[in-house]
Amino acid sequence: MKNNHIRAVIFLVLASILWSTGGILIKLVDWNPVAIAGTRSGISALVMMLYMRKTKVTMTKQKPLVHHVMHQPLFYSSLLIK
Numbered sequence: 001m002k003n004n005h006i007r008a009v010i011f012l013v014l015a016s017i018l019w020s021t022g023g024i025l026i027k028l029v030d031w032n033p034v035a036i037a038g039t040r041s042g043i044s045a046l047v048m049m050l051y052m053r054k055t056k057v058t059m060t061k062q063k064p065l066v067h068h069v070m071h072q073p074l075f076y077s078s079l080l081i082k
Contacts, residue, residue, distance in 0.1 A: 045076065 029036060 041076065041079075 026036065031039075
């Protein structure tokens, strides 16, 4: 239990560092804002797909749309790409 707590704290600190530096680093990129949003969404879609691939998803009669859980990150990122 203590090992999970330490791991969670490390991930929270890492997330806060990445969140804080994101604003500074995004100002250094000389791209169109739509291109930046599309690239960020594409990266997040890939990360979400890799994470969701590890989880076991079963399709039941009560949850027929669970079958499309792998496509959701791609659909979301396509909304932000112009």
